Amino acid sequence: MPFLSVVPLGLVSPLLGAAQGAIETLIEQCDSRITRGAVAGSGNKLSQFFPVQSHLAEASALIDAAKLLLLRDISYCEEKVARGDIITSDVRIRNRRDHAFSARMLNNAINILFTHSGGTGLSLNQPMQQIWRDSNAIIQHIGLNWDAVSSMVGQHLIGMEPNGQY
Numbered sequence: 394m395p396f397l398s399v400v401p402l403g404l405v406s407p408l409l410g411a412a413q414g415a416i417e418t419l420i421e422q423c424d425s426r427i428t429r430g431a432v433a434g435s436g437n438k439l440s441q442f443f444p445v446q447s448h449l450a451e452a453s454a455l456i457d458a459a460k461l462l463l464l465r466d467i468s469y470c471e472e473k474v475a476r477g478d479i480i481t482s483d484v485r486i487r488n489r490r491d492h493a494f495s496a497r498m499l500n501n502a503i504n505i506l507f508t509h510s511g512g513t514g515l516s517l518n519q520p521m522q523q524i525w526r527d528s529n530a531i532i533q534h535i536g537l538n539w540d541a542v543s544s545m546v547g548q549h550l551i552g553m554e555p556n557g558q559y
Contacts, residue, residue, distance in 0.1 A: 394471075397485065397536075397558055398488045398489075398559075401493075402467060402492065404492075404496070404534050405463060405537065406463075408499045408528060408532070409459060409460060409499055411503060411528050411531075412452070412455075412528070413456060414524055415452070415502065415507070416449065418506075418520050422509075423438065423440035424439075426439040439509065444509075448508070452502035452503075456502050458495075458498055459498040459499050460495075462491040462495050465491075466487070466488045466491050470488070482559065488559075489545065489546070492536070492542075493536075493538065493539050493542035496532055500532045503525055504529075507524075507525040510525075541557065545557035
């Protein structure tokens with residue numbers, strides 16, 4: 394298998410796990426966390442707020458979409474290699490796109506969920522801050538940099554020689 398067709402999965406996979414952990418963390422907090430702020434209505438459970446409900450739905454859709462892209466790409470490459478087929482440039486570039494875009498979706502999901510952590514969510518003993526920090530660190534890797542990867546994909550789509558590794 395071409396190295397860059399699969400190796401970024403080593404970076405995106407922990408991000409997928411982190412995003413799933415962020416969903417679980419916020420769901421756990423929904424019934425136990427009581428608001429204290431006057432703006433949000435003091436004494437209400439986090440689960441009672443429409444934005445929390447809506448953001449959980451959005452984040453779960455982003456996570457599912459990212460996971461589906463990643464699973465499609467790795468399954469396709471495994472099948473091709475098992476048959477002795479070559480992974481074409483088109484597929485390699487598509488995989489690079491999907492790795493970077495999946496990372497972007499997963500990071501967006503985590504950032505959406507993190508907004509409901511409040512001030513206490515920044516404490517070092519809070520799992521959500523660690524997930525948020527790790528996610529934003531992973532997304533900085535050049536192999537997942539959307540601007541760099543999307544430029545290469547765009548070049549390929551318009552018939553130019555892609556400027557990058559794939």
